[in-house]
Amino acid sequence: MQKKTVNAVVVSAAHDVRCESREIEWQEHQVLVRVERGGICGSDIHYYQHGRAGMSVLKAPMVLGHEFVGIVDQAPAQSGLQPGQRVAINPSQPCQQCAFCLEGKQNLCRSMRFMGSAQFYPHVNGGFAEYVAVNPVQCVPFAATSDPKIIAFAEPLAVCIHAVRQAGDLTGKRVLVTGAGPIGCLVIAAALASGATEVMATDISERCRDLAQQMGASLTADPRDGDVTQGWTENGGAFDVCFEASGASAAVASAVSFTRPGGIIVQLGMGAPEVNYPVGPLLVKEVQLRGSFRFTGEFTTAVRWLESGKINPLPLLSAEIAMTEAVSALELAADKERAAKVQLVF
Template sequence: MPKSREIIASVVSAAHDVRNENRTLTWGEDQVLVRVERGGICGSDIHYFLHGRAGMSVLKQPMIIGHEFVGRVVETPSGSQLKIGQRVAINPSLPCNRCSRCLEGKQNLCGQMRFMGSAQFLPHVHGGFADYVAVSEQQCVPYADSSDAKVIAFAEPLAVAIHAVNRAGSLVGKKVLVTGSGPIGCLTIAAALASGAAEIVATDMSERCRLLAREMGAARAVDPGNSDMTDAWQENGGYFDVCFEASGAAAAIASTPGFTRPGGRIVQLGMGAAIPAFPLGLLLVKEITLVGSFRFIDEFATAVRWLESGRINPLPLLSAEFPQSDVVKALETACDKNLAAKVQVVF
């Protein structure tokens, strides 16, 4: 028998139309009811707010936003391993676990993935920016009471970064470049450092982002317009063993083969609309491996453990916090990259 309760949810209906609405949440006996404590604003939330779409996912009906969030367990299914009051990070991924890709262990590539706060499918999959949400038990990753919720709320973007690092292979002793020092780029810097990289260099056009890159572990952070530096990276066939392209900018994507040594690897995790004039010839003659990196698999649980243990401190990236009542102000602040890296909403 389904249960229900009244909630307050942050709903996007169109570009520049986000409101807190009273809604009725219903959930089944096999689901976990979670009281949301806080959540981070992601780039996709910003795109829905500014444009009414995120990439190919276009809003066709009102949708609750948010997929980076943590909370406390309120109700559990019969026989659950979870406990009432337990603190949990919520993995926003819900793959089908039946298709060939899921059965191969590549759940992030599931064609039927129900990802919270996504307009990919109709009806859309609601996100977690509400005072209560209902999720499956497999989406709940418990964490210690002693941990700070504002830290654990970084689990989802950190999982993206750890997955990219895993796609790169061993980084022990490697020279690494990260192009784009937004939140994902900075978390990739931290994950690469935690995975044994010997030297990490970052690029970004923003001085504020370059400073954050240094705080998150980069030995150097360079303006990509500094040709003296970038020209030197192309000498002797390329300086870096691994390049993580986290900006999605056409010029940055096109630059990475020149910076990568022969036999090196480029991991593309930044998404961009533009198709760059990519130097395919360099990729061929230098036998560079180019791989994509999309979301995460079991790296979400790894991210929670790394944050819980203090292996990575994401708080230099936390620029502002707002109550749910000011969710529009929170989104507007998150849109201004001169002001903010990561903005969190408190419920």
């Protein structure tokens, strides 16, 4: 067992986030990674604002962050990793023993130890620290010529690639994305990269609609604009596939009316705990409703897409802020009229 004292971004309770010194430990079979940068996710913001993210409630201080990249500092010889090598870190740590893991559905593992999550106690510390210890399998090397600020989008892009795969073959399909935050915008790009003919998007924020167009949406609309959305309900619905990425009650319900008979809705936005859902139209139109949660092998796919330039996420990068200013970074990331994705630099 080896130990090292590092600075980390730690959340202890709602509105109690500090950059403080902590001791980390790692074993011979683990990899020590010097973190370069990490993206702030909605769950990080929820822990900061509310001391919880959904049903995961803070019971002790925890290091935030699960979207990060770094440089290998130390690695076991049998890992195939070399000091100085740049890696993206997959924050998923499934048990690899349960029925879901053995079926290749590690994202559904009931014992998942996800970095930067308070789901279990003791909590699983995240990657917003100068150094982190991870397992070799979590490290996905990428080319030294790739920009780390681009590869740091691997985790949210993996979520979106998984959602796109949940919808099946998108070749030639007409797609709607409701909610054009970072996830919705990356879904737009992933859908187009997967063969969709046309992708449209809705969001109540003009700023988000502008970003959606930069990420490839052919048309964007305010969902409250009936002049536009009414036309999407004619003849049973206009879209082959709808990705609901907002989680807002109205958006979740409206997806049924926008989706054509026999179409597919992929729900990946997590917002309202309860929704008055139009079950009748869903059944009559035989619309398939599919959930989408995190990812499995799509993390490596995301790294490769970003590495090759298949998707350019940089329109979504609003700011790069030093880890010592983590509170200011979280405040900015929470303001959707000012920022999409904010990255901490270590």
